Amino acid sequence: MRGLLADVPRKNGLQPAEQAGAAAPWSTQRLLGAARWNADEVRDVVLSYAVERLGGPAAVLVLDETGFLEKGSRSARVQRQYTGTAGRIENCQVGVFMGCASSRGRVLIDLERYLPDESWVRDAGRRKDAAVLPKLWRYGEPAHP
Incomplete structure (x- = not known):
């Protein structure tokens, strides 16, 4: 790390x-x-750490999203969409982050990149080229190609 x-x-x-x-x-x-390695298991270990070491009455759960500007169109979840990073519509990925903060410290617990819209869900070739895993699909799409 x-x-x-x-x-x-x-x-x-x-x-x-x-x-x-x-x-x-x-x-x-x-x-x-x-x-x-299993990302869900790693997240669960970090969450346990946050609760045990950082938890308390003044601890807060922090949720935030940010954009990652991208030049191409083949990276997973890239699309022209609004991002506060640029303050306008740009070609980017958007991620949502969850962390815990207290007077004892802070830790990033989890993150997920946003799947922009149905154009990604409906385009199996694009998902395959960008290695978008089936469990991350949205909009009620079945979890198989």
Whole structure:
């Protein structure tokens, strides 16, 4: 995590590995590109941590959305849509983030990128090209191609 969150110019396997103190980039590259892990289980562990370590009467749940400007059209969930990041309609992805904050600290618990509209849901080829997983489809579309 230190490597991924570090203020380095590029987030390939080498720079985050160096930032995290690894002798070589291979383990970081494997984690980023090939390791299998369950995102829901990781989220549940982080949520448990937040409740146990940060919870209390003054703790708050923070929800926020932000846009990620994109040049192309093939990235998952990219479309011309409004984003506060640019203050106008732009080609972007939109993500919704959930975190917990208290006087004891703060933690990001979960995030989900928004699937813009039915044009993404109805275009099986576009979803396949952008690796949009079936469980993330919206608008009542069946969870199979």
